[in-house]
Amino acid sequence: MVSLRGALIGCGFFAVNQMHAWRDIEDASIVAICDRDPERLRIVGDQFGISKRYTDTAEMFASETLDFVDIATTVSSHRPLVEMAAAHRIPVICQKPFAPTLADAKAMVVACAKAGVPLMVHENFRWQSPIQAVRAVLDSGEIGTPFFGRISFRSAYDVFSGQPYLATGKRFIIEDLGIHILDIARFLLGDVATLTARTARINPAIAGEDVATMLMDHGSGATSVVDCSYATRLAVEPFPETLIEIDGSDGTIRLAQGYQLTVTGKSGTTVKDISPPLLPWASRPWHNIQESVLAIQRHWVDCLASGKEPATSGADNLKTFALVEAAYSGAASREPVRIDDLLK
Numbered sequence: 001m002v003s004l005r006g007a008l009i010g011c012g013f014f015a016v017n018q019m020h021a022w023r024d025i026e027d028a029s030i031v032a033i034c035d036r037d038p039e040r041l042r043i044v045g046d047q048f049g050i051s052k053r054y055t056d057t058a059e060m061f062a063s064e065t066l067d068f069v070d071i072a073t074t075v076s077s078h079r080p081l082v083e084m085a086a087a088h089r090i091p092v093i094c095q096k097p098f099a100p101t102l103a104d105a106k107a108m109v110v111a112c113a114k115a116g117v118p119l120m121v122h123e124n125f126r127w128q129s130p131i132q133a134v135r136a137v138l139d140s141g142e143i144g145t146p147f148f149g150r151i152s153f154r155s156a157y158d159v160f161s162g163q164p165y166l167a168t169g170k171r172f173i174i175e176d177l178g179i180h181i182l183d184i185a186r187f188l189l190g191d192v193a194t195l196t197a198r199t200a201r202i203n204p205a206i207a208g209e210d211v212a213t214m215l216m217d218h219g220s221g222a223t224s225v226v227d228c229s230y231a232t233r234l235a236v237e238p239f240p241e242t243l244i245e246i247d248g249s250d251g252t253i254r255l256a257q258g259y260q261l262t263v264t265g266k267s268g269t270t271v272k273d274i275s276p277p278l279l280p281w282a283s284r285p286w287h288n289i290q291e292s293v294l295a296i297q298r299h300w301v302d303c304l305a306s307g308k309e310p311a312t313s314g315a316d317n318l319k320t321f322a323l324v325e326a327a328y329s330g331a332a333s334r335e336p337v338r339i340d341d342l343l344k
């Protein structure tokens with residue numbers, strides 16, 4: 001297979017992981033990079049040996065022949081950049097959060113559909129191997145039909161040192177982190193009918209909410225609780241582990257801190273350590289997330305080769321993004337929100 005020619009837009013904090021992962025994928029390579037900050041362009045260009053460097057995205061699209069673009073900028077630039085890729089008929093990956101509003105997210109899906117180009121949201125948490133392992137247990141039928149889930153991310157890790165912008169937005173934990181955990185809930189238990197939410201800000205030094213609790217009714221009939229906190233000090237800091245409890249008609253799944261998976265089901269109880277691999281370029285505790293970046297980028301290359309729709313396509317991600325919007329509006333109104341009403 002001929003190697004796909006990609007370009008990366010946005011050479012900041014997280015893009016370095018994406019560049020490492022592209023280097024591990026032999027069917028694709030990054031041939032050009034773009035950042036409006038010349039210093040970030042220099043750092044990433046030098047680290048990964050990329051000589052084609054642009055500070056202007058329009059100039060890059062005009063000058064390069066590309067098979068895809070990978071957008072790793074922060075949220076406010078996502079819509080104009082995705083629409084620019086669609087106008088050039090270039091398949092596009094866009095980091096989460098997909099958009100500032102659901103209306104912007106819908107517009108990007110329409111723009112790419114009209115241009116006939118694939119669009120994938122870089123929603124990588126469901127690609128973490130422990131999350132995939134939970135999904136495999138559900139698919140095996142071992143615990144029967146799930147009727148309850150708790151998907152939990154509670155931490156006091158200092159995310160602001162690497163990503164200072166997270167302290168300044170009116171929206172914080174649901175938009176930045178809850179979006180991943182809500183996506184995992186959809187991935188494991190299916191699409192959501194209604195959501196009820198409560199939020200709090202415990203850290204007085206930040207602008208947005210740092211605690212969120214969401215109760216969801218899934219279309220399947222299952223109920224789940226998604227709870228997220230960056231104000232939870234524990235004896236052993238679990239960042240960035242997502243902990244999972246699922247109860248089914250024939251058993252239970254528990255993914256506990258330290259990547260310990262306990263399954264009690266039709267064939268008894270098994271306990272396994274399902275720690276993710278430490279890739280050569282990865283570092284703890286981020287290795288769990290870094291491994292998922294490689295997995296989702298591999299999936300993108302497979303999808304481009306086969307014509308399959310990515311698991312976290314733009315259209316799929318609208319259903320996760322609707323949960324984010326519902327959580328903010330439901331926390332404000334203290335009323336349950338119907339998800340179908342948002343997706344019309």
Ligand code: NAD
Binds near residue numbers: 097123
């Ligand atoms: P960052 O601010 O460190 O990097 C963003 C870079 O994009 C900056 O260098 C900036 O100069 C550049 N940029 C912004 N607008 C641009 C434009 N229009 N044209 C060219 N360059 C532009 O941010 P970050 O922490 O790396 O986050 C980037 C995105 O990745 C965010 O959406 C964030 O939510 C997401 N993220 C995802 C994960 C994950 O696990 N999926 C983890 C961390 C961050």
Ligand code: 89V
Binds near residue numbers: 159163176180240
């Ligand atoms: O996914 C993210 O955007 C990151 C982190 C994993 C720290 O929440 O902000």
